[in-house]
Amino acid sequence: MAPLRHFLTTIAAAAIAVACAGGARAQDEQQIRFENHKFTPQTLSVPCGQKLIIKVVNASQETIEFESFKLNREKVVTPGETIIVRLPELSAGAYDFYDDFHQDVPEGSIVAK
Amino acid sequence: MMALLVGIQLVPSGVINPASKGEVSAPPEIHDTLRRSCYDCHSNQTQWPWYAHVAPFSWAVARDIELGRRQLNFSDWGDYYPVTRKRKLQWMGRALQQGVMPPLSYQLIHPASRLSRQDRAQLERWIDTQLVSAASSSASKAGD
Numbered sequence: 001m002a003p004l005r006h007f008l009t010t011i012a013a014a015a016i017a018v019a020c021a022g023g024a025r026a027q028d029e030q031q032i033r034f035e036n037h038k039f040t041p042q043t044l045s046v047p048c049g050q051k052l053i054i055k056v057v058n059a060s061q062e063t064i065e066f067e068s069f070k071l072n073r074e075k076v077v078t079p080g081e082t083i084i085v086r087l088p089e090l091s092a093g094a095y096d097f098y099d100d101f102h103q104d105v106p107e108g109s110i111v112a113k
Numbered sequence: 114m115m116a117l118l119v120g121i122q123l124v125p126s127g128v129i130n131p132a133s134k135g136e137v138s139a140p141p142e143i144h145d146t147l148r149r150s151c152y153d154c155h156s157n158q159t160q161w162p163w164y165a166h167v168a169p170f171s172w173a174v175a176r177d178i179e180l181g182r183r184q185l186n187f188s189d190w191g192d193y194y195p196v197t198r199k200r201k202l203q204w205m206g207r208a209l210q211q212g213v214m215p216p217l218s219y220q221l222i223h224p225a226s227r228l229s230r231q232d233r234a235q236l237e238r239w240i241d242t243q244l245v246s247a248a249s250s251s252a253s254k255a256g257d
Contacts, residue, residue, distance in 0.1 A: 065184065
């Protein structure tokens with residue numbers, strides 16, 4: 001009986017761990033979309049103190065460069081392409097981002113709270 | 114195969130030097146360094162190597178130069194918004210500190226592009242001066 005209980009406990013613990021990890025992953029993943037010559041959302045609120053994954057979707061017909069000096073990130077995104085930007089744990093504050101290829105595109109901001 | 118190689122030479126490669134929209138203004142020694150080490154990829158005054166006129170190499174070279182110009186173009190400096198200029202200067206400073214520019218692959222083909230310690234120091238001082246001047250200019254505008 002003891003081995004069965006041990007087995008079930010292990011399964012339950014594993015299930016909880018997977019659920020938590022899944023929940024955390026969903027929470028950590030954010031999206032920024034580039035379309036009609038602007039980023040949406042322009043202000044992205046994220047939790048500070050935890051690693052982040054930001055998907056940048058270029059839904060426009062122009063090649064952009066997603067760039068942030070504060071975050072030390074720059075990446076070319078071709079039309080229709082989605083890139084993944086992985087960020088470390090951020091301190092509270094605002095981190096601007098912009099399209100380095102089109103200076104008339106309004107800059108956006110990632111706000112860590 | 115030969116016919117194909119000849120045929121692809123007719124495909125436009127994009128190996129061109131467009132007109133300047135406002136060249137960067139800098140002291141002569143800084144300008145010399147920028148010309149020697151940066152201008153081939155980051156200006157409209159590219160000295161195209163011979164292989165840049167031979168397809169398919171021309172396509173790859175032209176693509177690299179186009180990307181370089183889009184990221185930073187000293188021939189479009191006058192056309193940049195003040196905030197864009199500030200960002201370019203900041204990235205230049207970071208690239209110098211990290212030693213990633215000019216790229217090693219470019220330095221191997223163009224040994225003269227290598228930056229000496231003195232070149233780096235001069236460039237860093239110039240960047241700092243430009244950033245301070247940009248900051249004071251935006252501060253005075255905010256005070257108006």
